[in-house]
Amino acid sequence: MTKITAIIVDDEYLARENLRMLLADYCPEVEVLGTGENVEEARQLIADKKPDAVFLDIRMPSGEEGLELLDDVPINNFQIVFVTAFKEHAIKAFNINSIHYILKPIDIDDLKEAVAKLLSYKKLFSQDSSNLETYLESIKNFSTTIHYQNESNKITISYLKGIKIIEDNSILYMEGDGNCTNIHFVDGTTFFDTRTLKIYDEILNKKKFFRIHKKYIINLNHLTDYLHDDGFFAKMKTGIKLPVSRARVSDFIKIIKAL
16 A cells, blocks of 8 residues: 655644544555644654655644745645635635645545545656646645735646646636536647536636536637527637526626626
8 A cells, every 4th residue: 555654734733633533544545754833843844754745734823824834845845735724715726726635624535535636646746757846836826826816827637647737718618527527628629627617617717717507618718709599609719609508698698798
């Protein structure tokens, strides 16, 4: 069994111990090498233990930002799992950059999924060092997004062969496929992602993208016509016509008029 060594950083003792026990009970692949209550202790643990992963509270109740660790420690040999109570803007940034995170209170299934990602990424890094470089760039983008609340124009997607970064303007439309999404690009290529269309509806820039149907999100920059002949349709620059659900027509027309 592949193992992951880790440290836990949170200024609440009970939170550290709870996560340590959950990992011990449900994620035997993870060996916790130590715990720390602040950024300074985290720096020392990273230097001494050289862990594969750091479970990091993103905003510790004392006011000290877990993100400060990203500014001070060269992240060149470990992954980060952010543990956070945030449920709004930070979650969008996590999903855009395909960053590992767990919400408080911790759900066992979410924890197992995060550990599975750690193991998967570790394998990807060993196969191709460029995957590690892409991951580190995602961490950097995430930190910038959180600090400055910028609208990102890039999306990071993890997949079997590595990590893909795409410009959102290269997207023509997205098509829901069960719990997955087919991304259709302007150049005619497609990409299959295991994230749901609902997640994309939450993370994409609302000024650029609009969900016209339960199955479709379109890039408004590539919309050429709205048609209402024998139904409601959005015509894209490639000529494809996509259905607009009756319930979304009114909002869609308002969006078009505001372009």
